[in-house]
Amino acid sequence: AGRSELHERDDADVGPEVRAVRIIRRYLEAARVPAPVVRRLRILAFDPSLATRLASASFNEITVQLRWEDLAPGPVGEYIEVVDVDPASGVFYYPVDLDHAHLLAQDGLAPSESNPQFHQQMVYAVAMTTIQNFERALGRKALWADRRVTTADGGQAEQFVRRLRIYPHALRDRNAYYSPAKKALLFGYFPVASKDEDNTPGTVVFTALSHDIVAHETTHALLDGVHPRFNEPTNPDVHAFHEAFADIVALFQHFTYPTVLESQIRRTRGDLDSENLLGQLAQQFGRATGRGMALRDALGGKDPATGRWKPRTPDPQALDATLGPHARGAILVAAVFRAFVLIYRARTADLFRIATQGTGKLPDGEIHPDLTARLAQEAARCADRVLQMCIRAIDYCPPVDITFGGFLRGVITADIDFSPEEKESFRVVFIESFREWGIYPRGISSMGVDALAWPSGEESMKEMMADGSMEHMPDELRAQLGRFVLDASRNWNLESDRFKVWQDLDRVRALLWKWLREGDSLGRDYARLFGLVIDEAAAAPTVARGKDGPAVEIHAVRPAMRRTASGMISTDLVIEITQRRDGYNPRRRAGANAPSPTSATVPARRSSSIPRPARSAASSARRARSTTTPSSTACGASCSARAAARTTPSTAAGR
Numbered sequence: 167a168g169r170s171e172l173h174e175r176d177d178a179d180v181g182p183e184v185r186a187v188r189i190i191r192r193y194l195e196a197a198r199v200p201a202p203v204v205r206r207l208r209i210l211a212f213d214p215s216l217a218t219r220l221a222s223a224s225f226n227e228i229t230v231q232l233r234w235e236d237l238a239p240g241p242v243g244e245y246i247e248v249v250d251v252d253p254a255s256g257v258f259y260y261p262v263d264l265d266h267a268h269l270l271a272q273d274g275l276a277p278s279e280s281n282p283q284f285h286q287q288m289v290y291a292v293a294m295t296t297i298q299n300f301e302r303a304l305g306r307k308a309l310w311a312d313r314r315v316t317t318a319d320g321g322q323a324e325q326f327v328r329r330l331r332i333y334p335h336a337l338r339d340r341n342a343y344y345s346p347a348k349k350a351l352l353f354g355y356f357p358v359a360s361k362d363e364d365n366t367p368g369t370v371v372f373t374a375l376s377h378d379i380v381a382h383e384t385t386h387a388l389l390d391g392v393h394p395r396f397n398e399p400t401n402p403d404v405h406a407f408h409e410a411f412a413d414i415v416a417l418f419q420h421f422t423y424p425t426v427l428e429s430q431i432r433r434t435r436g437d438l439d440s441e442n443l444l445g446q447l448a449q450q451f452g453r454a455t456g457r458g459m460a461l462r463d464a465l466g467g468k469d470p471a472t473g474r475w476k477p478r479t480p481d482p483q484a485l486d487a488t489l490g491p492h493a494r495g496a497i498l499v500a501a502v503f504r505a506f507v508l509i510y511r512a513r514t515a516d517l518f519r520i521a522t523q524g525t526g527k528l529p530d531g532e533i534h535p536d537l538t539a540r541l542a543q544e545a546a547r548c549a550d551r552v553l554q555m556c557i558r559a560i561d562y563c564p565p566v567d568i569t570f571g572g573f574l575r576g577v578i579t580a581d582i583d584f585s586p587e588e589k590e591s592f593r594v595v596f597i598e599s600f601r602e603w604g605i606y607p608r609g610i611s612s613m614g615v616d617a618l619a620w621p622s623g624e625e626s627m628k629e630m631m632a633d634g635s636m637e638h639m640p641d642e643l644r645a646q647l648g649r650f651v652l653d654a655s656r657n658w659n660l661e662s663d664r665f666k667v668w669q670d671l672d673r674v675r676a677l678l679w680k681w682l683r684e685g686d687s688l689g690r691d692y693a694r695l696f697g698l699v700i701d702e703a704a705a706a707p708t709v710a711r712g713k714d715g716p717a718v719e720i721h722a723v724r725p726a727m728r729r730t731a732s733g734m735i736s737t738d739l740v741i742e743i744t745q746r747r748d749g750y751n752p753r754r755r756a757g758a759n760a761p762s763p764t765s766a767t768v769p770a771r772r773s774s775s776i777p778r779p780a781r782s783a784a785s786s787a788r789r790a791r792s793t794t795t796p797s798s799t800a801c802g803a804s805c806s807a808r809a810a811a812r813t814t815p816s817t818a819a820g821r
Contacts, residue, residue, distance in 0.1 A: 204231040207264070207274040207291040211426045212443060213376040214279045215364070215450035222443070225429045227277050232294045239263040241290045244664070245297055245308065247329040248286045254338035262286045285334040285374045289353070292380040293332060296415060299422075300388050303557035305728035305738070307664050310349055311390045326668050330387050334374035340455055342373040344386035346397060351383045356454075364453040371454045378447040378461075381416035392724075395566045402489050403569045410495030413447060414502050414556050417464060420444045421549030428542045435533050436514065436541045438507055441466060441475045445503060462496060464503035480504065482604035485570070497603055498570050505599040506552045509591055513544045551592060555581050558728075562620065565721045565742045571607030574600050578618045585731035626695055667725075675720045678741065683718060693718075698745050710746035719744045 208229050216222035239261040240248045250259040262283035264274060274291075275284045297308050312324035327349045336352035344351050353374040358365045373379045389396060389411055399405050421427055421444065430442045438444065441463075448461035455461075459468050459475075469476040478500060488494045521537050522528055533541075555577050562576035574596065581593050593615050600606065601613055610617055681689040683700055690700065699705045702715040710717045721742035729735055 201236075202234045205234050205264070205270075206231055207287060208277060209288050209291045210277050210375060210377055211420070211423050212378070213448065213450040214277075214372075215453065216443075217277065221433075222429075225425045228423050228425060229273050230291055230295055230423075232291060233298065237264050241286065242329070243290075243294075245329060246290055246293055246332060248290055248332045248334065250282060250286055250334050252335040255335075259283070259286075259335070264290070279370075279372065279375065282335070285372060288377075289332045289334050289351070289374050289380050292377050293330070293351075293384040295419065295422075296381045296384040297388065299415065299419065299553065300557055303554045304392075304561060305726040306724060307662065307667055308388055309391050309664060309668060310387060311346060311394045313349060324672075326665055328665060330384075334372075340371075340451075342379050342383055344383045344390070346390055346394070349387075351380075351387065353379070353383075358454050360454075360456060364458070371450055373451060376448050376451055377419075378416045379451065381419055382412040382447070385412040385415040389560065392560055392722075393563070393565055393568070395721075396568055398566065400567045401569060402494060404567065405491040406494035407498065407568050407570065407573060408495075409491050410498035410502075411556070411560075413462060413464075413495065413499045415553065416447060417445065417499070417503065418506075418549050418553040418556075421546050421553075424542065424546070427546060428538055431541045431545065432532065432538050435528055436518070436537070438510060438545065439465065439477065441477075462492075462499070464496075464499050480599070480602035482602065485604045498573070498605065501570075501599045501603040501605055502552065502556060502596075504602070505592075505595045506548055508595040508599060509552070510545055510548045512591065512595075513548055514541055517541060517544070555584075555592065555596070558584065561724070561726065561738075561740050565744060569608070570600075570605045571610075574605060575607050575618050575620060578615060579620045582615075582619055583730070583736075584728075588731065630695065671723045671725070675723045678723065679718065679720045682720075682743075683714070696743055698743065708748045710748060717746065 206229050208227060210217065211226050211228045212222070216226040235243045237243050240250075241262060241264045242248065248261070250261060251257075252259065259282035262275065263269070264287065269275065274287050275281060277288075278284045300308050310327040310330050313327050315323055315325045317323050331348070331350035333350060333352045335355060337354040338356060339354040340356045342351070342353045353372070355370055355372045355374070358367055358369045358371060361367045386408060389408060396404060396408055427444070430438075430444050434440050434442050442465070443449070445465040446460035446463045449459075452459055452461035463478075466475055466477040468474065480500075485494065485497050488497060517537065517540055518526065518528070521533070558580040559573060559576035562580045563572055577596055578593055581588075597613055597615065597618065606613060607618065612618075682693045682696075682698065683689075693700045698718055699709050699716050700718065705711075705716045721744045722740070723742075724740040726738040726740060727735065728738070
């Protein structure tokens, strides 16, 4: 109606001829061809080095499907802005126009090392593929980390970042990285100096043409958008987790390309434990920098004694002796990839029994094409589930001081929410693989599924009701928090404008902070349930203070709309709350606003809760989960609280 009124007002100001043309155009508008659903673009599945090898040339060029969006030359879209300036050469390369009719007709430019426009197409396509995987797992639009700016009065404010900038030729160096300050991916290029069977002197390696490097760096940016404090190395696992998580996403994206997957199944005869491209990252970069093999390999590596590839066996002591971020992160990658291999073996055991007639030994020669196709299907399903488990888990991790063990708990808890009826396979193999690699959470008494899942808020509520520290019944608390869920998700869906979502969630974050800090007794009950201290009189000297007493930060409010394994649509609201605990210093006076420079480093541990749905239908509105985040900083500890409130069709009434 508003649109019609606008047209009528416009038509009143023009002559009859112009008005007639406008009317015709409006009626013809409905008959126009609708926009495509997807855009098809050609990319390299690995990197240019495999295109010049007979064994891999046939599957290295693939075509990916991306959600359709109108693009400006660059390309520049909703999420990505490619800026192809080459400072080392003093050149600005002409931007590719992927909406040009000729390029639309042929799925974009053909792969080429010498064409800068294909480099632009490559980084855009791989980055968007990675973004789509994240959005499917997390059930929401991806948002980049906010940019902090100085206001006119000297304060700090957060600024929305609509697009991540990508520079395909940013530096002449053997490097590529994500810059949190610039909100940009910067890719380098360098000449090859060595001469061997893998390298030709004088040729140039472009990191922007490596699928794995682009996916890896894009994942760094996406993870920074969810957990910006994962850049603060409060323990050895933090930076290692960033590297490992980026590798995991890049590796498992290989399995989403059918031609690549089938080629490796065929070459390995279905044995994904053996050396194959699916478990390797950045082949060309690794060989060009003198490693003689891929940059990283989740399955094994070159044996120094024999010079041949050797499978990597789990070592429960390896983590204790490894501190470097990349080397330490490789252990987490190996644990996750082993979990995938274990479940793949279990899911394909019947196929091998049929193919071998029960002997367990395949006949010599190539395996049957039908068996190749079936094994590839199972491998793709298993890999997709593992990738989704890992991505969903970041919503179940504390916003600070991440550890590998904490990530395992996030994986288990997230998968219980996704498929509560499932009693075996995926969760069990994750626990088995992580235990074999010596990865376990701190302070647990068992490695069982129930023990690793974050404890529910129902348990915390019962304990607090028993000791009289809560003023309201659990049902009252659930109903009250429900208004924040409805308020945050009422105008939000997967098609919403990202800036409007950011604005709305920032508003809800402010309302929640005010409710917890200054609201009614229901708000104070939830603050206590989250493990927060908000009353000045009850706050210990170690609790960080702000202008109005104990400081509390609503770190993030994020909605999520996901389909569970049973097919139900669930809407979650993930709320992350942080409160700082300074190191204990007996000489510090109560109520001081700053820690003493001589403070000890005794970590303070506090519970923080994640309200989540109960198991019964009658009370499935919410239940809480608790995390503990110990300190590794020089002067104190951080306490994190996360909340995820879920609305399901069976429990939406009355909220």
